Amino acid sequence: MNKKTAWIVAVITVLLIIAIAGVTYLFLRSEKEKSELVQNFELDKKDLENEYTGFAKQYDELQFVTSNDSLSTLLDQEKTKVQRLLEELKGVKATNASEIRRLKKELGLLRKVMIGYVNQIDSLNRLNKALTSENIEVKQKFQNATQQISNLSEEKKNLHNKVALAAQLDATNISFFAKNKRGKQANKVKDVVKFQIGFTIVKNITAESGNKTIYIRITKPDNNVLSRNAGNTFPYENRNLTYSIKKVIEYTGEEQPITVFWDVEEFLYAGTYGVDIFADGNLIGSKRFTLE
Numbered sequence: 001m002n003k004k005t006a007w008i009v010a011v012i013t014v015l016l017i018i019a020i021a022g023v024t025y026l027f028l029r030s031e032k033e034k035s036e037l038v039q040n041f042e043l044d045k046k047d048l049e050n051e052y053t054g055f056a057k058q059y060d061e062l063q064f065v066t067s068n069d070s071l072s073t074l075l076d077q078e079k080t081k082v083q084r085l086l087e088e089l090k091g092v093k094a095t096n097a098s099e100i101r102r103l104k105k106e107l108g109l110l111r112k113v114m115i116g117y118v119n120q121i122d123s124l125n126r127l128n129k130a131l132t133s134e135n136i137e138v139k140q141k142f143q144n145a146t147q148q149i150s151n152l153s154e155e156k157k158n159l160h161n162k163v164a165l166a167a168q169l170d171a172t173n174i175s176f177f178a179k180n181k182r183g184k185q186a187n188k189v190k191d192v193v194k195f196q197i198g199f200t201i202v203k204n205i206t207a208e209s210g211n212k213t214i215y216i217r218i219t220k221p222d223n224n225v226l227s228r229n230a231g232n233t234f235p236y237e238n239r240n241l242t243y244s245i246k247k248v249i250e251y252t253g254e255e256q257p258i259t260v261f262w263d264v265e266e267f268l269y270a271g272t273y274g275v276d277i278f279a280d281g282n283l284i285g286s287k288r289f290t291l292e
Contacts (some may be wrong), residue, residue, distance in 0.1 A: 034206065048103060049090065055110055056083055064123055078113060085110075150280070163196025169207055171277045171285030174199040178291055189270050189291045195262040197245075197275055199285060203255040212251045213279040215243040216260060226262060236281060243278075 056079055069135040085106055088099075110247040177196040180186040186193075197216060215234045225242045245260045270292050277285040 006276060048100065048107065049105055052085060055107075055114065056205055058114065062118070071124070078110070081110075082161070084092040149281075158169040168282050169204060169212070169279045169284045170202045171199045171279075172202055174275060174277070174285055175273055176273070176289040177289065189268050192268055192291070193264050195264065196259065197262070198257070198259045199277060201251065201256045201258060201279075201284075203253065205253050207251065207253060209253050212249050212279055214247045214249060214258065215241075216245040216247070217241065217274075217276040217278070218262060219274040220266075221269065221273065223274075226266060234278065236283075241278075262282070 029074075052251050058080065085103060088103065144198050175196075175198040177198075178186045178189070178192040179190040179194045179196060181193045195218065197218075213234075220226065226244045227242050230242070232246070234243055234246075235241075244262060247258065247260055249256065249258065268291070272290050274284065274288050276283060
């Protein structure tokens, strides 16, 4: 081989080495770019998955803050759709650009729907808040009205009690005389044959006029009531009391003196005797007397 041929071979060899090195460099660079592109696709896909997962979580939160059953059902349907698309996304290769674009487009539509639901829920919550405030106000007004009615009822009851009290008969100037058989004042209890009881029904223009039944109870020192019959009773404060004398009068509202008598047939002894006078279910007069 002459020098010229050797030089040509050397040049060709160098050129081949340079060509191989260039091809190798380009191949490695292409692989690196391809690897970086795949990594970017994977990152994009991961970001997209995170957004879908976030949407599903937001639908859970929206369902939690709304009490509207119909709206809650729609939110549940949207959440199911998000979860279905998320499963589709997980099954798509990162390099499948067309599917990734489709799922990104779906995500954009879901975002618009989400904004609509958020606005609707916010509007409903504001309305509920306003209704709740109005309801509280109505309840307060009702309570105030109820309290006013109760106060009026209490005032009416008090007024009725005052009127009833004002209309109640009153017995004054109560006298109690123990008489002997000659009709004179008995000095000793053993000489008493009759009791004379006198009193005055005072004038009362507010009292109802008409027939009035007056009950007189005469009690001995042992608090036993003088009575002719155990059946002689009258109602008083949810019980029946025994009376000694009953007298019916015609009351006109004017002052009216009354005198009644009790023939003594019982054994009497010294001590304090009582006279209690009742009318219209009320105790209208009482007095105590001592016999020696």
